[in-house]
């Protein structure tokens with residue numbers, strides 16, 4: 001078990017003991033440890049400079065700190081080559097980059113892109129836009145009742161015309177951990193590319209990209225104790241070399257003349273303009289923090305909490321739980337009979353309890369469940385059983401007040 005009290009001491013937001021604060025919305029965004037905040041401040045306080053161009057020492061330091069984070073990402077996820085690590089503004093931009101840079105060039109009329117009904121909108125909309133532009137089609141692997149993917153249908157949908165399958169590693173609604181290794185292997189045997197959305201997986205699971213061997217893997221800094229405004233795209237070098245740049249501007253060029261230009265090497269070809277220097281450096285501090293605790297320890301802690309929360313919520317007959325995937329992260333979607341999820345979230349907030357209510361940027365899942373919204377709790381290293389007890393009491397109080 002993790003020492004949650006010690007961990008909470010590392011997070012300034014939990015330090016105000018005068019007001020209750022139970023944070024159960026980490027799937028939306030995580031809280032930040034002081035080390036991350038201090039690392040960002042120290043860049044602004046003592047070596048704020050642009051990277052890759054300044055010929056003075058603070059510029060060199062900023063460049064070193066920035067580029068070192070590429071090595072940290074490589075280490076954390078066992079990426080074979082740091083040149084395949086591209087910094088973006090988040091998962092959303094990473095997926096858009098792939099859809100536009102790879103999709104526009106490679107998708108033709110008879111082709112199809114395969115995603116799933118479980119995806120976050122950021123893994124749906126870019127593909128809707130690109131398949132429309134290229135006249136290709138967009139197919140979906142359907143959901144099953146327990147919040148997993150319908151694997152029989154998945155096999156039928158992997159066609160010779162499928163060019164890429166883009167799928168979440170862990171669902172942000174059900175918490176389902178998808179069997180991505182099997183999917184990647186199957187896709188590879190049919191020459192289909194794979195893009196894995198790791199936004200909900202990287203903060204909570206030990207991910208080994210050398211083993212998984214997907215063509216693309218993407219995630220966001222702010223969900224893994226890091227700052228907002230930074231994300232990562234890891235791609236297979238040969239594909240990145242062939243792809244056109246997504247954004248044009250400074251940094252991403254080799255030579256510019258008035259009529260045409262040539263591109264910088266990867267990864268810099270995809271990092272146009274002044275990069276997210278402070279955010280990337282902050283992400284580095286978050287990676288160090290997570291690796292210090294250990295992803296296996298984090299996963300075990302959260303699995304214990306998940307089970308504890310499920311056992312308690314299941315006892316309340318006014319609660320409808322959605323999905324029951326056999327392998328899942330610490331995310332639980334639910335509704336109360338007769339009480340709207342937004343009302344529940346607002347009532348809990350009066351007691352300092354933060355949960356998410358809404359469609360979770362996954363409206364196809366809401367359609368499948370035949371609801372417009374659900375409540376959702378999601379847990380992290382700074383949560384403990386006491387948080388769940390307080391939540392359960394808050395839910396009971398809401399029911400007795402509103403019913």
Ligand SMILES: Cc1ncc(COP(=O)(O)O)c(C=O)c1O
Nearest residue numbers: 090091092120122168172199220
């Ligand atoms: C599974 C999944 N994919 C993608 C995203 C989008 O991430 P961002 O908003 O950081 O780009 C999220 C955010 O909630 C998510 O949960």
